[in-house]
Amino acid sequence: MSEDGAVRPGVTRLKLTGFRNYASLDLSLDARPVALTGPNGAGKTNLVEAVSLLGPGRGVRAASGEAVLRRTPDGPDRLWAVHAEALTRAGPVTLAAGSEPSDPARRRTKIDGAAATQSALARVFPMLWLTPREDRLWAGPRADRLRFFDRLVLSGAPDHASQLSAYDKAMRERQRLLDRMAEGARPDPDWLAALETEMAGRAVALAAARLDALARLQAEIDARPSSRFPTAELALEGVVEASLAAGASAAGAEDAFASALMKARPRDSAAGRALSGPHRSDLTARHREKDQPAADGSTGEQKALVLGLALAQAGAIRSQRGAAPVLILDEACAHLDAGRREGLAEAILALDAQAWLTGVDAALFAPFARAAQHVRIEAGAVAQIG
Numbered sequence: 001m002s003e004d005g006a007v008r009p010g011v012t013r014l015k016l017t018g019f020r021n022y023a024s025l026d027l028s029l030d031a032r033p034v035a036l037t038g039p040n041g042a043g044k045t046n047l048v049e050a051v052s053l054l055g056p057g058r059g060v061r062a063a064s065g066e067a068v069l070r071r072t073p074d075g076p077d078r079l080w081a082v083h084a085e086a087l088t089r090a091g092p093v094t095l096a097a098g099s100e101p102s103d104p105a106r107r108r109t110k111i112d113g114a115a116a117t118q119s120a121l122a123r124v125f126p127m128l129w130l131t132p133r134e135d136r137l138w139a140g141p142r143a144d145r146l147r148f149f150d151r152l153v154l155s156g157a158p159d160h161a162s163q164l165s166a167y168d169k170a171m172r173e174r175q176r177l178l179d180r181m182a183e184g185a186r187p188d189p190d191w192l193a194a195l196e197t198e199m200a201g202r203a204v205a206l207a208a209a210r211l212d213a214l215a216r217l218q219a220e221i222d223a224r225p226s227s228r229f230p231t232a233e234l235a236l237e238g239v240v241e242a243s244l245a246a247g248a249s250a251a252g253a254e255d256a257f258a259s260a261l262m263k264a265r266p267r268d269s270a271a272g273r274a275l276s277g278p279h280r281s282d283l284t285a286r287h288r289e290k291d292q293p294a295a296d297g298s299t300g301e302q303k304a305l306v307l308g309l310a311l312a313q314a315g316a317i318r319s320q321r322g323a324a325p326v327l328i329l330d331e332a333c334a335h336l337d338a339g340r341r342e343g344l345a346e347a348i349l350a351l352d353a354q355a356w357l358t359g360v361d362a363a364l365f366a367p368f369a370r371a372a373q374h375v376r377i378e379a380g381a382v383a384q385i386g
């Protein structure tokens with residue numbers, strides 16, 4: 001519970017078995033932010049990775065089920081499991097992620113003991129994360145930016161996960177047919193057209209959710225600009241997004257994209273992939289105060305911009321859904337000056353969010369004082385908690 005009596009969603013008990021460098025761990029918590037400290041290699045990122053697997057997606061490292069199995073000198077463990085008791089807006093739940101006993105490489109997730117889809121996880125336990133990978137988000141590959149932005153969208157629109165996977169499935173199947181045709185096969189042309197219609201429907205839903213999320217996020221940034229973090233001016237580039245933004249109806253945008261796909265068959269067949277569509281969209285940002293593209297800033301400025309964006313999205317979710325998502329901020333304090341570290345603590349406490357923060361030095365988290373629970377990790381075990 002927060003001071004005003006509202007529920008603060010978060011993990012209240014975390015149990016790990018055979019996960020990375022944790023043979024087993026049983027950690028009781030409250031809903032305050034969690035500051036994890038410990039030497040390099042202690043297992044701080046491993047711990048937040050375990051938490052991230054309780055939300056939709058493949059976690060902060062996008063690792064395979066096999067990679068997270070604990071390795072020992074006698075060989076890897078057979079199974080891994082992450083169990084949590086958590087508070088949500090709808091009340092307490094149990095969340096679990098772990099390997100499928102019949103196939104350790106496969107991951108399964110459960111809510112209250114029942115198999116959970118990605119969209120269900122996003123609905124029940126919204127989560128946002130930033131890792132050092134996002135430090136160079138603005139200067140790095142487009143695909144990473146789009147993945148990051150889709151995670152932001154998902155935190156406010158849980159159906160985005162099922163739309164993304166349905167679009168992806170139809171796109172792969174279309175490509176399989178185009179590849180077979182290139183080899184001389186004659187698959188049913190109606191099937192190809194049906195897949196393109198399916199892609200177009202999903203594409204418009206994806207683009208609409210992205211535009212809606214972008215508008216809410218920009219409105220949050222404009223309404224509550226942070227005095228400590230740079231503010232971003234955001235834009236979304238994408239063929240379907242552009243047609244909706246230009247005023248096309250959903251049906252009109254769908255028809256336009258379906259016929260563009262039909263025309264692009266020879267080109268996509270030669271390229272071995274679909275060259276245009278919402279899987280190729282991009283998020284761009286300008287640093288408002290500096291009036292320059294985000295990618296032109298220093299490492300610390302780029303990091304502060306992306307952190308400001310994640311905090312603004314958490315604020316937008318709080319307004320939209322009544323509570324902030326759980327935040328995972330791996331090494332967020334590295335590269336931040338003292339003023340920004342204080343600003344980060346203030347922002348997290350104002351959001352009433354359970355944030356998981358990692359860093360080598362407890363002094364980084366001094367601005368939280370008793371408003372956070374401080375957990376010291378050493379060699380895959382909790383050395384101290386207070």
Ligand SMILES: Nc1ncnc2c1ncn2[C@@H]1O[C@H](COP(=O)(O)OP(=O)(O)OP(=O)(O)O)[C@@H](O)[C@H]1O
Nearest residue numbers: 020021040041042043044045046067068069070071
């Ligand atoms: N599958 C695994 N089985 C056993 N140990 C693993 C496994 N995967 C990673 N590790 C070990 O976990 C340790 C890294 O843990 P982690 O990345 O969580 O460290 P950290 O505390 O975040 O460190 P840093 O401060 O350097 O970022 C390494 O020693 C690595 O060898």
